[in-house]
Amino acid sequence: METTGRGRPRIQDAADDIVAAVLATAGARVSTPDFSTRRIAELTGLSQTLVSRACRRIRRARPDAAGAGDDVPAGDDVAAGDPGALVLAEVHVRFPQIWLHFTPVAAPPGTQAAATSQSTAARRRATALMASLHASEAARWRIRDAGDAASAEAEPFVPGPLSACWDAHDPDWEQFLDRTAGLLSRCAPTVDAIPGDLLDLLARRAGRGLHGTQWRRGLPKSAHISDSSSEDVAPPADLERSPRNRWFSQVELSVTEQIAIALRREITNSGFRAGDRLSPNVLGDRLGLSRSTVRSAMSRLVDDGLLDSDQGSFRVPAVTVADVVDLYAARLHLGMVLLRACAVQPRHQMLPVRLALGAVEAAATQGTRSDAGLADLQFQQELAEASGLSQSARAFHALTLRVRMFIAVLRLDYSPAVERIVSDDRRILTAVLAGDAEAAVRSWRLKLDNAVRHMSALAPESFDAELWSRLSR
Structure with a gap:
């Protein structure tokens, strides 16, 4: 079997990364049976043995604890009434530092039995937190030179006996993980030791290296820095960006794409209509970018058909039925190629798609009227x-940017269609996972047929059914 320089099988290292991605994005749901080793094995296509071993390695359990628990190995757990029992009190991730602080807790009398019944869920939560650190790839953070060090200065955290700290200036990542795992093993065996709101926050930021996470026990959720917007741009400083984890989204945002996102928000929030003028100066001020950079990016958006230009000024584009039909016909046929390729990929390659489907389902039940549509587009891009x-995926991404602009201009409301969106996406992914490319393509055709008719209904012209039928054959 092929091994790494440390003598570990490469297949296990890959399994560790895959399982870490699943657990890091599970949030508070990691405590449920949906995240048992058996269910994770079914989700990823890995063997249950590989999954169990990955959980132990992520959790950094002792070899003699390998048989403890049914899902996630126990560390040096202490009783909830032990004065030495801990709970997690604070988590901060701010380049170039990560800091976790624990605090002692004494359980009220009579809670021992209840705590024991929660021990499996508590171990899963501890492993999910370690998985978030694993998936963050902070071990690769580097201070490249004196200039970088000056720009990355942060107020140092004061280490204590109940703290685990990591600093890229003096990196010892393995020691940091060992320290964190040791403190987690002393946590009270209750779900409150690692609260669900923290796990949900980490899950939302998992694909971005946990950057900007600040959490403190007892604070309201609104006080935590969280990834509340599905279109937030990436951190501006290169040093704050860890290498892309291959099991999360692979779509990078260029400056031009970030400006396109800001433009869509401007159009939606300010009530602009087709033909209204857009100011590079205003956008530059809001994004913290120079006016020349914004103007150059907006000129590229004109070239891509996302903006109109008239004598040096920029305007909201008009969207015709022909534009909608043209765009969706291109996405239809390119999507068919991509789905046929997806159907022959190994199951674990579909992990980001599975996670994206979960986001669609969550948006359908908990999000705003636009969240489901945006989550659906992200699901489609993850399939690509x-x-x-890579070439087809890049082309599909460019078409998706155009779809998002159309959504903003036409002010689409996806709330009446959320159940159909979820149903379509489930059918597509089920067919892909079964290797049934033609079933996936049929579901994709139906999905886009519904979408083009929905979008065309809001265009200023009547829908050209004959043109769509001719292009979508």
């Missing part, structure tokens, strides 16, 4: 990325 066809 999972296909292994």
